[in-house]
Amino acid sequence: MDLHKIFLSDSLYTKYGINSFSEDELLNILFHNENSDINKIKTLDSYCTVCKKETTFISSDITTINFRETLLQITDRGIDSVDNVFNFLEECGTFERVFKCPRPGSDSNHNHVYVFRIKDKELIKIGQSPSIADLAKKEIEKYRSFDENIYKELNRAIGLSSYGIGVGSYVYLRRIIEKNIVVPILQGLLEKGEIAQDDLFQSDFKKKIDLAKDYLPEFLVSNKKIYSILSKGIHQLEEKECNDSFPLLRTAIEIILDEKIEQQKRDEKNKLIANELNKFK
Numbered sequence: 001m002d003l004h005k006i007f008l009s010d011s012l013y014t015k016y017g018i019n020s021f022s023e024d025e026l027l028n029i030l031f032h033n034e035n036s037d038i039n040k041i042k043t044l045d046s047y048c049t050v051c052k053k054e055t056t057f058i059s060s061d062i063t064t065i066n067f068r069e070t071l072l073q074i075t076d077r078g079i080d081s082v083d084n085v086f087n088f089l090e091e092c093g094t095f096e097r098v099f100k101c102p103r104p105g106s107d108s109n110h111n112h113v114y115v116f117r118i119k120d121k122e123l124i125k126i127g128q129s130p131s132i133a134d135l136a137k138k139e140i141e142k143y144r145s146f147d148e149n150i151y152k153e154l155n156r157a158i159g160l161s162s163y164g165i166g167v168g169s170y171v172y173l174r175r176i177i178e179k180n181i182v183v184p185i186l187q188g189l190l191e192k193g194e195i196a197q198d199d200l201f202q203s204d205f206k207k208k209i210d211l212a213k214d215y216l217p218e219f220l221v222s223n224k225k226i227y228s229i230l231s232k233g234i235h236q237l238e239e240k241e242c243n244d245s246f247p248l249l250r251t252a253i254e255i256i257l258d259e260k261i262e263q264q265k266r267d268e269k270n271k272l273i274a275n276e277l278n279k280f281k
């Protein structure tokens with residue numbers, strides 16, 4: 001299992017069967033464990049929202065439960081089997097991991113904090129600061145200057161998904177395709193008389209994409225399935241199924257948006273050069 005992913009990108013309240021981890025892996029997630037050779041999570045590569053820079057955060061020992069004390073208690077109580085270690089950890093309450101920004105002068109505002117608990121033989125990430133949505137703001141910032149509405153819808157989708165609300169996140173992703181990308185083009189075609197009002201009433205959405213295909217990002221036209229998957233998610237899939245596929249669909253939407261931004265840049269450049277050429281007599 002990718003332990004870093006649990007910290008960095010998995011949504012809150014995702015449950016992991018405790019038996020899917022080795023004892024070492026579980027202790028690594030729950031505790032700062034500096035002196036151990038088994039430590040797999042000494043650092044996390046993420047984004048510092050204070051420095052506004054990509055940062056390698058360093059695991060810190062300012063935690064609620066100390067690793068050595070816990071091991072001592074496990075030894076003192078004569079806990080020997082893995083199952084009993086897991087039971088003991090379940091009784092411990094919450095586990096906090098703190099990762100510090102290493103830049104000189106960084107205070108606790110720069111820290112990334114993660115909180116876990118074990119319940120019913122499952123590991124659950126119950127808290128995270130900064131939130132996944134806050135961290136994603138920087139990744140999707142380029143869409144804000146392209147279209148403020150699209151930026152807001154995408155940020156809401158990421159926010160909902162980060163709380164495990166998979167179906168709700170699909171609603172916002174679908175709105176980006178439908179309301180912000182396809183419908184405005186169809187409206188334009190309707191006004192120019194290139195399509196008729198009846199076309200819009202009769203068509204299902206995939207057919208609407210075909211009607212507007214000459215003006216839409218190529219990736220959307222050749223992958224109309226994106227829209228069907230989002231619709232299926234909203235109407236038929238479970239939260240978890242939606243959440244599991246969210247990163248894939250988010251990337252697909254970002255590819256479509258990137259294509260639109262490229263197109264806009266190309267159009268602006270073409271217009272500029274055409275204007276300059278027209279100045280020659």
Ligand SMILES: [Zn+2]
Binds near residue numbers: 110
């Ligand atoms: Zn920082």
